[in-house]
Amino acid sequence: MVRATLEKRPADVARMFDAVADRYDAMNAVMTFGQERRWRKVVTRHVAPTAGMRVLDLAAGTGASSAPFAAAGALTVACDFSTGMLAKGRAKHDDFTFVAGDALALPFADAAFDVVTASFGLRNVADLATALRELARVTVPGGKLVVLETATPPARPLRAVNNFYSGRVMPRLARVFSSDPSSYTYLAESAAAWLDQAALANALRAAGWEQVSWQDLMFGAVAIHCAVRPTG
Numbered sequence: 001m002v003r004a005t006l007e008k009r010p011a012d013v014a015r016m017f018d019a020v021a022d023r024y025d026a027m028n029a030v031m032t033f034g035q036e037r038r039w040r041k042v043v044t045r046h047v048a049p050t051a052g053m054r055v056l057d058l059a060a061g062t063g064a065s066s067a068p069f070a071a072a073g074a075l076t077v078a079c080d081f082s083t084g085m086l087a088k089g090r091a092k093h094d095d096f097t098f099v100a101g102d103a104l105a106l107p108f109a110d111a112a113f114d115v116v117t118a119s120f121g122l123r124n125v126a127d128l129a130t131a132l133r134e135l136a137r138v139t140v141p142g143g144k145l146v147v148l149e150t151a152t153p154p155a156r157p158l159r160a161v162n163n164f165y166s167g168r169v170m171p172r173l174a175r176v177f178s179s180d181p182s183s184y185t186y187l188a189e190s191a192a193a194w195l196d197q198a199a200l201a202n203a204l205r206a207a208g209w210e211q212v213s214w215q216d217l218m219f220g221a222v223a224i225h226c227a228v229r230p231t232g
């Protein structure tokens with residue numbers, strides 16, 4: 001069993017995702033009761049992919065989060081540092097490119113992309129500020145960032161339900177369905193320790209992004225943050 005900790009050491013996180021890669025997409029559908037498809041549609045609306053648009057999907061895993069952009073004709077690059085997730089993604093998708101790379105030192109030139117996005121990836125990086133600055137570096141001035149992540153429901157009773165689900169229900173579902181249940185303990189812990197919506201917005205501004213906004217989904221259990229790289 002491979003289990004990362006909240007230290008989020010890159011080698012541990014990558015190995016953990018290698019270990020769950022085979023059943024990752026199916027697990028996602030189970031864990032989110034199929035909601036993940038709806039969330040990806042909202043992300044796609046924000047990304048607004050068009051033919052020829054250069055889109056980076058960071059922490060793309062098996063490419064489930066990248067596929068809608070490629071389907072719309074965008075030149076899509078799916079970047080991840082788990083070789084297991086990348087292998088699974090390459091076997092599944094041939095209409096976009098998978099690139100091995102670390103969020104903390106992206107293997108791309110400055111301003112290489114029109115839009116950068118990350119779904120359920122940023123909360124796994126050891127140094128969020130560096131990752132957000134790297135994303136800004138590879139985005140064209142005036143280009144957009146779209147982040148889908150777990151979040152904190154603003155209403156206290158819903159927060160309790162959410163904590164119960166991710167702390168108690170999710171690990172039990174993982175014991176039944178996952179190839180590496182201990183990973184889902186980490187995923188629950190990392191969700192509990194993750195920034196709330198306002199704090200992530202502040203982290204984005206501190207990393208140089210502007211026009212920061214967010215949209216809650218499922219009563220704020222997840223949220224989509226959008227921001228723009230300044231032109232000046």
Ligand SMILES: C[S@@+](CC[C@H](N)C(=O)[O-])C[C@H]1O[C@@H](n2cnc3c(N)ncnc32)[C@H](O)[C@@H]1O
Pocket residue numbers: 010013014017028058059060061062063064065079080081082085101102103104118119120121124125126
């Ligand atoms: C929960 S999965 C999300 C995959 C995909 N975006 C999705 O929505 O299904 C998180 C992914 O982030 C990747 N990841 C975590 N930290 C990373 C880093 N520092 N650099 C690149 N990828 C990273 C993991 O390898 C994993 O594939």
